[in-house]
Amino acid sequence: MPASPTTPPGPDAAGDRLLLGTLRRSGRWPAVYAGAALAGAVMELLLPGALGHAVDALVVPGGPGDAGQAALVTCAALVAAVVACDALTVLAGGGGRAQAGRWLRTRMVGHLLGAGPGVTRRFPPGDLVARAGAGAEEAAAAPESLIMPVALLVPAAGSLVALALIDPWPAAAFAAGLVAIGVVLRAFLRETTAVAAGYQEAQGDIAARLVDALAGARTIAAAGTEEQEVGRVLAPLPRLRAHGMALWRVNARAGVQAAIVVPLLETAVIAAGGLRLAQGAMSVGELFAAARYAVLGAGVGAALGHLNRLGRARSAARRVAAVLAAPVRAHGTAEAPPGGRGRLEFRGVTVCVDGRPALRDLDLAVPGGTVLAVVGRSGSGKSLLAAAAGRLADPDRGEVLLDGVPLRRLGRSALRGAVGYAFERPVLFGATVGEAITVDRPAGTAGPAARAAAADAFIRRLPRGYDTPLDAAPMSGGERQRIGLARAFAHGDRLLVLDDATSSLDTVTEYQVARALTEELRDRTRLIVAHRAGTAARADLVVWLEDGRMRGLGRHEELWRDPDYRAVFRLDEPAPAGPPPAGAGRDAAVPAVPRHAGGAGPEAG
Structure with a gap:
């Protein structure tokens, strides 16, 4: 008997669990990516302080001296380390996406074939191809999109701590700006996930219609209905365009908000630092470092691009998870009894x-x-x-x-x-x-x-x-x-x-x-x-x-x-009084009865 039904997880939870699965199945690449991204963030976090020390050493009377030269060497080394970390993150991100995509496609294709023909009653074949293709590729970008926003929090948090150590007033201005940036990013992720789902559904609809048209290409050519089929296949284009424009509007709105909030944050920090410099509570080098920390910490606004990919990855993962939720036939271990003839x-x-x-x-x-x-x-x-x-x-x-x-x-x-x-x-x-x-x-x-x-x-x-x-x-x-x-x-x-x-x-x-x-x-x-x-x-x-x-x-x-x-069998003649007529009998060599309508095509029943 079939197993007792259980309540399946919601699409959001199933999709997010699948994203975590891609993170685990990406091999060592996510760890390399995270290590390189965090190391780069730490180097960037150390760079403003080193630059501040270099400025103070350069402006002292009598020339830079050994301390100034050492500060410059330190700055150059930090810059080189940041560049190396960036290059490593690009390599690790590509490797992780490739491995995650391979795992997702292998799992999805294996699941589809294991679920059998029943799954095509729920999902058209073209839509399944879209989910296993573009959908799996977008979901595979999740590890990179998950790690980078978290990595960007390191310089933001470190900048806040560094500013607090330099002076509390610039730190307070910076904290207020971070709250505003967080509100913008949270709303952006939510809206991007919702709009991307509609965009991907429209893509899947077009793919499903195209596969149907290709399967009936001979019939379409024979009937001369090419133009009508083009219109049918591309009928979801207005919906696709509407969702695409909505994605652009969400991106543009978030970009404008970030373009307003980030400069205001930097200006507020520099203004607070300038006032403290005028009061003699900060040095020129500390003001320079505070300005650099403001720029570095506000870089969390650059997470928009990564969150955009994460939103698309989440919606794609939900579509893939919906397919993976289709039950797969479980087989037992019994063998057919010997000597059976197929009762x-x-x-x-x-x-x-x-x-x-x-x-x-x-x-x-x-x-x-x-x-x-x-x-x-x-x-x-x-x-x-x-x-x-x-x-x-x-x-x-x-x-x-x-x-x-x-x-x-x-x-x-x-x-x-x-x-x-x-x-x-x-x-x-x-x-x-x-x-x-x-x-x-x-x-x-x-x-x-x-x-x-x-x-x-x-x-x-x-x-x-x-x-x-x-x-x-x-x-x-x-x-x-x-x-x-x-x-x-x-x-x-x-x-x-x-x-x-x-x-x-x-x-x-x-x-x-x-x-x-x-x-x-x-x-x-x-x-x-x-x-x-x-x-x-x-x-x-x-x-x-x-x-x-x-x-x-x-x-x-x-x-x-x-x-x-x-x-x-679509016979119109009256019922015979005796056995079936010649040609319909049990030993007839050639059937004399015509095939009923639909017999030459796929059997729908």
């Missing part, structure tokens, strides 16, 4: 999509070795049943068992060795055509699986046969489908699931594959999402779905008597 059981299975049941209260027992056809109109739940059969989708209620073992209890390798999937548009991976079939199975399994999928002949015509690199083996849609079928045949030892996996095959090849399914692969259960009456007629058992519920279960010729069942 498949659905016990009270309900699967929800967007919070609504799309497959409801399914109770079904399929004997091992059965050819099961799943029939229904588009949206009836066929593909969802096929996904639940091999745990591409977990039930919200109920349990699916394979040879008596709940799928949740099976180990990952045991599950994928027992269940083989073939889809309409298979993705091929591996270095060669042979590896695309075998994946982790022995190389010797490629040939038999390819022959069963009617792929062996065209593979042998390739320049290097099964050893032909995938990128050097251009294939038609039907040939790719046959490779996908061969991969499923090589892996599904107990259960084969075919979801519209023969839609691009010609009738002769489809018949060859159908014969292999019914004759050569009898040692396993075969679940076929059927769009043709001929496919259903060749099955041992047909489950008929309607609106996510099982409306009928039996042999094709039995269900054929129901006109509603015939209407699934």
Whole structure:
């Protein structure tokens, strides 16, 4: 049974925790960055005092002397140290961003693939690409953006202490100015985080629309709707521009406020110091040092740029954390019992999509070795049943068992060795055509699986046969489908699931594959999402779905008597009095029934 639900953390908390995770996963670079930044801050903090001593030594009667020369050497050494620290922070910042970005992208891609196809129901693929790309890059800048504002507090606090040691009046003026700068920075960070979230959401929306358009490029070209699609893809541009202008306004307003507050702070400190100099309470060198400390401490206003990046990093981290919150399928450790032939059981299975049941209260027992056809109109739940059969989708209620073992209890390798999937548009991976079939199975399994999928002949015509690199083996849609079928045949030892996996095959090849399914692969259960009456007629058992519920279960010729069942295949002729007509029968070589609408495209149900 699924684990009891727990209250997930809020998006702000999850995003901030992810930022701290990037800090920990950036290796030694954040420590180097922090050390260099703090060392540079300390050197800058020491520099005004050294300059003040140098001024006092230079203005004394009789020339600078040894003390003045030593003060000048000290100042030069401090300046050189500041420059070296700045260079090291640039290097460490770049290294940390690269390592953090690599960790974020690796974690996100691994999580997406581990969460399975269900995550794309919550997030469009294009938006996921934007989050894993630009979003991860912006979030990876968090370590640098977190450390530098803190490092800038060191010279500010040190300047306040140094001014207090020189004279309390300039220190009081400086403290008042720091409070005003802190108010400006706090408001800036809050506003930047909020506005950046809207900007990044608009970017993700454009990316999602573009990916959809690219997936349907042939349809768009055939329909001549390029201009309309350009308008649809770029429809969020006004929203993107509005958020971009808002970001600029926030930056400009904070910049103006800092441009007013910082000079006023410096002027106040110098004015207070001048009055104390006139009273004889400060020397010229101390006034010079106080002025330098005011400039150095007010440099905390330079944190605006770092806080801008931090605000964008926070909003990006929240978007990445929302994806990482999608549950990942946890696998058990059980092995499938020996000797099983793929007995498949659905016990009270309900699967929800967007919070609504799309497959409801399914109770079904399929004997091992059965050819099961799943029939229904588009949206009836066929593909969802096929996904639940091999745990591409977990039930919200109920349990699916394979040879008596709940799928949740099976180990990952045991599950994928027992269940083989073939889809309409298979993705091929591996270095060669042979590896695309075998994946982790022995190389010797490629040939038999390819022959069963009617792929062996065209593979042998390739320049290097099964050893032909995938990128050097251009294939038609039907040939790719046959490779996908061969991969499923090589892996599904107990259960084969075919979801519209023969839609691009010609009738002769489809018949060859159908014969292999019914004759050569009898040692396993075969679940076929059927769009043709001929496919259903060749099955041992047909489950008929309607609106996510099982409306009928039996042999094709039995269900054929129901006109509603015939209407699934869009047959207008009256119900036959006897068995199905020729071409729709169990032994028909070529299906005579046309595919229903939508059968050639992706199955939405």
